Amino acid sequence: FDYLPLAGKAVMVTAGPTREPLDPVRYLTNRSSGRMGFAIAQAAHSAGARVILIAGPCALPTPAGVERHDVERASDMYSAVMARIDEADIFIGCAAVCDYRPIDEAHEKIKKGAQGIDLALVPTPDILRDVASRSPRPFVVGFAAETHDVQSHARGKLLAKNLDMIAANQVGDGQAFDVDENSLELLWDGGGKSLPQQPKHELALALIKVIVERMGLP
Ligand code: C5P
Secondary structure, eight states, X not given: OOSOTTTTOEEEEEESBOOEEEETTEEEOOSOXXXXXXXXXXXXXXXXXXXXXXXXXXXXXXXXXXXXXXXXSHHHHXXXXXXXXXXXXXXXXXXXXXXXXXXXXXXXXOOOOSSOOOOOEEEOOOHHHHHHTSSSOOEEEEEEEESSOHHHHHHHHHHHTTOSEEEEEEOBTTBSTTSSEEEEEEEETTEEEEEEEXXXXXXXXXXXXXXXXXXXXX
């Protein structure tokens, strides 16, 4: 950035996967590497913002100047976000939060037996939806990772979760998760913008520029 459009603003970013324990040694998770969210945190900092990064388990260095909080479960991420959300002018939910968790966490390792076992799963709290339903609320940006019908699913989420913007990407077949490059389809009420395939660091800067424009910041 040749000027600091987010000077004086605070940005909260969630990144990475979450880990939902089954027992002391096993968990459910997903393929998120955290790279997109970490790149966004770095880009927001380079735009002059104070950045709070809430990170699920991922082996990435903390971007310089960014305040990082590590969490494991979706419920921990929820608490960490809500503890500080009042400070945020912008919330970017980039984490691949597990939508379900095992209903019980066994306190001892589940033993192998001859039979199969049924896993009962229950939904996790939707962090993004609850941030967007606060009043007053920050400018709220969600992500939608979709394997098919990317645009229509993303537009559905924009409306259902009452977001200011959604960043949609195609996943599966080696795309988006755990790779260095990505493309994003940005959508908002009445418009949108495509950000073409590029390294995640450049994509993150482009995303921040569009957020600045949509917020009407100078
Ligand atoms: O509904 P879906 O999980 O596909 O929506 C994805 C968006 O919602 C992402 O921005 C993700 O960070 C956020 N999300 C969340 N809490 C959840 C599930 C998803 O914040 N429990």
